[in-house]
Amino acid sequence: MREIKTAAIALVALTLVLGLAYPLAMTGVGQVVFGNAADGSLVKRDGKVVGSKLIGQDFSRDTGRKDEEGEPILEADLNYFQSRPSATGYSASATFFNNLGPNQQDLADALKANVKTYLDRERPTTPSLRAGTIPSDAVTTSASGVDPQISEDNARIQANRVARRRGLALRRVLALVDDHTSHPLFGLGGDGVVNVLELNLALDEESSR
Amino acid sequence: MTFAGWLEIALFLAVLTALTPLVGGYMARVFMDEVHYLGFVERPLYRLLGVSRERGQDWKAYARSVLTFSALSVALLYLILRTQGLHPFNPEGLSSPTWDVSFNTATSFVTNTNWQFYGGETTMSYFSQMSGLAVQNFASAAVGIAVLAAVVRGLASRTGKEIGNFYVDLTRVLLYILAPMSVVTGLFLLSQGALQSLNDYTTVNTVTGLEQTLAQGPVASHEAIKLLGTNGGGFFNVNSAMPFENPSWLSNFVEMLMILVIPAGLTATYGRMVGSRRQGWAVFAAMMTLFVVAVAVIYTAESDPTPAMQAAGLSGPNMEGKDQRFGIASTSLFVAITTAASCGAVNGAMESLSGLGGAVPMSEMMTGEVIWGGVGSGLYGMLLFVILGVFISGLMVGRTPEFLGKKIEAREIKLTIIGTVTVPLMVLVTTGLAIGSKWGATSIYNSGPQGFSETLYAYTSQGNNNGSAFAGYTGYLQPNGTNDGAFGISFADLLGGVTMLGGRFVPLLAALAVAGSLAGKRVSPPGLGTLRTDTPTFVVVLISVILIVALLTFVPALLLGPVVQGLTEQLF
Numbered sequence: 001m002r003e004i005k006t007a008a009i010a011l012v013a014l015t016l017v018l019g020l021a022y023p024l025a026m027t028g029v030g031q032v033v034f035g036n037a038a039d040g041s042l043v044k045r046d047g048k049v050v051g052s053k054l055i056g057q058d059f060s061r062d063t064g065r066k067d068e069e070g071e072p073i074l075e076a077d078l079n080y081f082q083s084r085p086s087a088t089g090y091s092a093s094a095t096f097f098n099n100l101g102p103n104q105q106d107l108a109d110a111l112k113a114n115v116k117t118y119l120d121r122e123r124p125t126t127p128s129l130r131a132g133t134i135p136s137d138a139v140t141t142s143a144s145g146v147d148p149q150i151s152e153d154n155a156r157i158q159a160n161r162v163a164r165r166r167g168l169a170l171r172r173v174l175a176l177v178d179d180h181t182s183h184p185l186f187g188l189g190g191d192g193v194v195n196v197l198e199l200n201l202a203l204d205e206e207s208s209r
Numbered sequence: 210m211t212f213a214g215w216l217e218i219a220l221f222l223a224v225l226t227a228l229t230p231l232v233g234g235y236m237a238r239v240f241m242d243e244v245h246y247l248g249f250v251e252r253p254l255y256r257l258l259g260v261s262r263e264r265g266q267d268w269k270a271y272a273r274s275v276l277t278f279s280a281l282s283v284a285l286l287y288l289i290l291r292t293q294g295l296h297p298f299n300p301e302g303l304s305s306p307t308w309d310v311s312f313n314t315a316t317s318f319v320t321n322t323n324w325q326f327y328g329g330e331t332t333m334s335y336f337s338q339m340s341g342l343a344v345q346n347f348a349s350a351a352v353g354i355a356v357l358a359a360v361v362r363g364l365a366s367r368t369g370k371e372i373g374n375f376y377v378d379l380t381r382v383l384l385y386i387l388a389p390m391s392v393v394t395g396l397f398l399l400s401q402g403a404l405q406s407l408n409d410y411t412t413v414n415t416v417t418g419l420e421q422t423l424a425q426g427p428v429a430s431h432e433a434i435k436l437l438g439t440n441g442g443g444f445f446n447v448n449s450a451m452p453f454e455n456p457s458w459l460s461n462f463v464e465m466l467m468i469l470v471i472p473a474g475l476t477a478t479y480g481r482m483v484g485s486r487r488q489g490w491a492v493f494a495a496m497m498t499l500f501v502v503a504v505a506v507i508y509t510a511e512s513d514p515t516p517a518m519q520a521a522g523l524s525g526p527n528m529e530g531k532d533q534r535f536g537i538a539s540t541s542l543f544v545a546i547t548t549a550a551s552c553g554a555v556n557g558a559m560e561s562l563s564g565l566g567g568a569v570p571m572s573e574m575m576t577g578e579v580i581w582g583g584v585g586s587g588l589y590g591m592l593l594f595v596i597l598g599v600f601i602s603g604l605m606v607g608r609t610p611e612f613l614g615k616k617i618e619a620r621e622i623k624l625t626i627i628g629t630v631t632v633p634l635m636v637l638v639t640t641g642l643a644i645g646s647k648w649g650a651t652s653i654y655n656s657g658p659q660g661f662s663e664t665l666y667a668y669t670s671q672g673n674n675n676g677s678a679f680a681g682y683t684g685y686l687q688p689n690g691t692n693d694g695a696f697g698i699s700f701a702d703l704l705g706g707v708t709m710l711g712g713r714f715v716p717l718l719a720a721l722a723v724a725g726s727l728a729g730k731r732v733s734p735p736g737l738g739t740l741r742t743d744t745p746t747f748v749v750v751l752i753s754v755i756l757i758v759a760l761l762t763f764v765p766a767l768l769l770g771p772v773v774q775g776l777t778e779q780l781f
Contacts, residue, residue, distance in 0.1 A: 006258050006376060007278040011285055011348075013257065018347045018388065019340035026395050026430035030405030038405040040423050040453065042413070049413045052423055054402055054452035057415045077417050084533065093410050093422040094331050095447040097558035098530055099681035101659030102515035102567075105780040107529070111521035136518065136525030142532050143450035143540075143557040149533040184458040184536065185220075190213030193533045200416060 043197060045204070051197055056083045056148040058090045059200060076121060079165050080200045081150070081158050084137055085114050088145035098141045114139035125160035152181050152192035155199070166207050176202050210512040214538030218504055221462065221542060222497070225469055229493060230486075232470050233477025239385045240358040240378070240482060247384050254384075258376050265371030268725025271359050272718055274375035275352060279319055279714075282348055287315040289341035290333075299334035300409040300425075306332055309697035310685045316706040318342050320713035321349035321583050323435075323442030323553050323676035326684035326702060330424040330445050335407060338444060343431050347391075350438025351382040353585030356717055357475060358382075358482075360589045363724025364613055365483045370728050372721075386471070387437060394433035394467050402456035404428040428453055436467040439583045441553030441676045449543070449556040450532055461539050461556060468552045472581040475588045483613055487743035492591055495751045499580045500549050503569050508541040510566035516778040530561025541566070548573040551583035553676025560655070560663070560679040564775030567662060568767055570677065571669055575763040576755050577632055577716075578673045586674065586713075589720040593628045595742060596621060596723065598754040602740050602747075611739060614732035621723050628719025632712050633762045636672040639708050640665050640766065648700035654681030657781025662770035669763075671705045672712040 030038035040052045051057050059082055060074035067073055076082055083090070087098035100107035115131050118139050123129050135153040150158075155177045163170040180199040184190040238244045242262065245251070255261060266274065289296075290311040294304050306314065310326050317324040323346075329338065355378035363372040399405055408425040415421050428444045432454050435442060445451040455461050473493065480489020512526045531540045540557040547554050548570035559570065573580055579591040596612055600622055603610030610617040643649030643664050652667070653660040663682040670677055684701035741747060 002259075003273060003277045004281065006260065007274070007281045009258055010278065010376060010379065011281055011344075013254070014348055014383075015285075015340055015344050018383070019344040022388070022391070023339040023343065023427045023430040026392070026399075027405050027407060027427050029396070030399050030429060034399045034405070037402050038399060038429075039408060040404055040406070040411065040425065041402050041456075042411070042423075045416070049411075050416050051413055051421060052452075054456050055421070055423060057421055058419055059415075059417050060419065061417050062419065074419070080417070090421060092453075093424040094328065095424075095445050095451055096328065097447060097450075097560060097680050099558060099560045099654055099679070100517075100529075101560055101655045101657075101662070101679075101681075101774070101781075102517055102527070102529075102563045103657065103774045103777070103779065103781055104517060104655055104659060107515075107517040108520035108780055111517060111523065111529075115521050115523065131522030132524045134523065134525070136514070136523055136528040137533055139521070139523065140518070140527075140529040140531075142528075143530050143561075144447045144452060144532055146452065147532045147534075148452055151533060182458075184534075184539065185213055185217055186459065190211065190217070190538075191536060193536075197416070204416075 043201065045201055053195060053198055054148055055092045056086070056090060056142070056146040057197060059083060078121070078161060080203070081155060081162060081196050083196050084142045084147050084150055085139065086145040087141045090146055092146050095145055097143060111139055122157050122161055125164050126157050129157065148197060149193040149195055152177070152194055155194040162203065166203070168206065172206065173203070176206060210508060211538070214508060217538050218508065218542055221465060222501070224466060225473055228466070228470050229473045230477045232474030233489065234481060236386060236474055237478040237481035239381055240478065244385055251380060251384060254380050255377065260374055260376040262374065262377050264374060266374055267370040268363065268372055268721045268728070271372055271375050272721050275356060275717070276714070279352065282319045282345060283315045286318060286341050286345055287311055290314060290337060293334050293337050296334050296336035298336040298339070298407060303332060303334050306685070307697040309699040309702035313684060313702040313706045316709050317676065318345035318440070318442060319349055320674050320709045321353055321438070321440060321551070321586065322671060322674040322709045322713070323440045324671050324678065324705060324709065325442055325676070326697070328446030329443055330426070335426055338431055339427055342442060343434060346434045346438045346440040346442070347383060347387055350434070350440060350584045351379050351387060353583055354382045354386070354471070355379050355585070356721060357585035357589045360592065360720050360724040361479050361482045363728040364592070366728040367732055368729060370725065372724055372728055387434065390437050391430070391433040394437060395429045397463060398429040398432055398460055401460035403432060403460070404453045405430060424453070435554060436464050436552065437471060439468060439472060439550050439552040441547065443554060449554045455556055458534050458539065461535055461543065465543055465546050468546050468550050468554065469581055471584045472550050472587045475585065479588060485743060491743045491748055492588070492595065494748045496580050496591070498748070498752060499576070499755070500545065503549060503573055503580070504542055504545040507545050507566050507569045508538060510563045511537050511541050513563070515563045516780060519778060520780060527563055527566070530558025532557065544570055545573070547677055548675060549580040551578040551587060551673065551675050553670065555677050558680065559677055560681050564771045568771035568775060571666055571767065571771060572760055574669045574673045574675045575633070576759045577629060578675060579755060583674060586717065590716055593625045593716070593720060593723065594755050595751060596625045597629060597758065598747065598751045599740060599742060601754060602750055606740070608738055608740070611733065612742060614735065615727050615730040621726050624719045624723045624726065628716045628723070629758060631715045632672050633759060635708055635711050636669050637762070637766065639668040639672065639704055643668060643701070643704065651698050652682050652684060652701045654683065658770050658773045659781065662774070665766055665770055667705065668708055671708045674709060674712050
């Protein structure tokens with residue numbers, strides 16, 4: 001009985017201190033010291049929040065049409081760099097993994113469809129592109145479903161299309177890509193990655209100049 | 210594979226090795242009662258609990274305290290989950306998970322497994338996460354470390370049967386190790402962009418005018434202890450892959466370190482407590498060797514395209530189920546760490562790993578989670594293997610086996626065998642039940658060998674208290690995206706729950722009993738014929754014992770799943 005009493009007291013104390021005081025104090029500190037970062041690193045355009053710099057989004061437009069299941073049909077906005085494919089429709093409130101194994105026919109079919117979409121979209125402006133030279137991040141689904149970044153290689157291919165569509169000099173678009181590329185290993189080396197939302201917002205600014 | 214990738218892996222291992230004696234030395238001082246700077250908090254807590262530092266427990270009393278505390282923890286957590294609708298801090302108005310999933314989750318967090326049959330942001334209120342789940346993240350980790358301290362005291366003790374006081378150990382581990390490290394880690398993650406709010410989920414209009422809802426929550430505080438306690442239960446369903454949990458390359462690097470720093474450090478703690486740092490380094494060397502092999506195989510395997518990618522004409526590395534800020538190297542390293550360390554946090558989709566890349570994490574768990582392993586539990590599991598190694602080598606040279614100068618006799622060996630063989634047996638039986646029955650089939654998502662791999666992974670992970678998953682395997686269906694109208698798959702939930710309880714408490718009790726049996730045994734001075742346990746030769750013996758006793762048991766099962774997939778390009 002004494003044993004149970006001690007365990008109960010310990011659990012209540014733990015819950016109060018580590019289950020309430022600790023996370024609430026951290027929330028207080030987070031809100032005061034880190035502000036916007038603690039709220040999700042929200043990004044604004046013209047004073048309106050358009051997303052989070054940490055969360056990938058779908059740069060597609062609603063066509064107004066619906067598919068057989070009544071879901072709206074979206075179409076990639078070719079003026080923008082496109083995020084990696086997502087198994088979750090870029091949901092940041094109900095995340096899950098794609099969960100198809102490495103030898104699954106379903107995965108092969110999905111990848112083939114993604115390859116076709118990517119080639120259809122980019123080959124007109126990058127004629128040398130083949131399935132075997134597509135950077136694999138461009139056609140595989142990410143882990144989080146909201147991967148905010150694409151590989152530098154992927155961005156450089158897409159730059160051809162974006163520059164053509166926007167009537168911007170390729171050189172200037174590539175310069176923007178460079179500006180938004182970061183590297184692993186404390187930024188010192190390794191394959192570069194590009195934040196798509198920040199790049200696209202910078203692109204809009206460049207176009208409106 | 211890239212040079213930068215290998216460099217990252219080498220850098221990580223170097224930093225970990227450098228931190229081991231520092232963190233381990235500090236923890237040894239905590240256990241040997243030399244650190245007191247928080248005495249003004251500590252003493253009132255002992256008075257409240259009615260315990261005292263001077264009153265030690267023998268192994269049976271210690272075990273009784275552990276079991277009572279854990280049983281009550283399961284009950285309290287189950288109660289919290291089942292009354293979720295009544296709590297504060299529930300802006301999304303999430304209702305309670307069903308009884309079976311609540312049972313699975315309660316056992317999961319109390320056993321330091323953190324297997325999750327639910328999706329965090331769609332199932333759990335902020336209150337459940339903070340005051341239910343995270344409390345057990347702290348408590349279950351502290352229990353593991355406390356038991357390890359007690360076991361080592363038993364091994365080292367030359368006088369008397371006492372191996373410490375459970376509540377004193379629990380208090381000191383939380384106060385001097387887990388709580389301060391969590392605060393620092395949490396603040397660091399915040400600086401990298403991890404969430405820490407109690408806001409409603411935020412809906413925004415995106416650049417192209419679509420709606421996107423951003424989940425919120427007190428994430429950084431949760432994330433810190435999730436890693437440090439080798440718990441691994443993510444705030445979000447996609448765990449450390451979610452940018453809000455793990456925002457950058459650097460946050461990921463630190464998260465990986467935080468998973469291993471305590472389990473690795475404890476080897477040094479052990480060395481100091483038994484009075485020979487070499488003993489600690491020998492165990493460290495065995496763990497590190499097995500770990501390096503694991504990382505290298507995963508990184509190599511993931512750098513190639515999978516059969517499904519080849520069928521689509523792709524030639525790049527396997528980026529399916531991986532995020533770009535981590536890439537192949539950081540994801541492979543994370544996979545190796547989280548399954549070696551019984552953490553179970555993931556920063557990519559385990560199910561999307563290549564056949565060989567998926568066989569390695571399974572193998573790491575199948576060794577009984579002793580390559581680093583869970584905080585505390587990894588090392589006391591490893592010490593059972595050390596005793597087994599001493600025994601087997603003793604038989605080979607025809608001498609009475611001794612460990613740290615103490616004779617290993619029939620009683621210790623019987624207990625050691627119970628501690629090392631029960632979990633593999635349980636994993637194989639539960640996997641067999643789940644594969645062979647129609648109830649188990651409901652949980653399987655993929656067809657062909659992958660479906661078998663999912664099942665094998667699920668019970669290996671739960672039995673060894675890891676918690677990572679081939680996440681296609683499900684025990685909870687959420688038809689509407691919210692948990693209203695959801696239902697659990699009782700078979701998987703209950704079988705998993707029982708497996709986790711057995712996987713936690715059988716080895717734990719066996720280790721305590723061995724320590725109790727060795728405590729106070731006479732120490733004979735080492736002679737010429739003594740088999741030393743701090744030499745490279747013994748490291749080789751130890752690795753061999755782990756591979757033969759634990760891993761070999763699973764080879765037939767591994768062949769049926771991941772190995773078949775790794776060897777063929779066939780699609781299923």
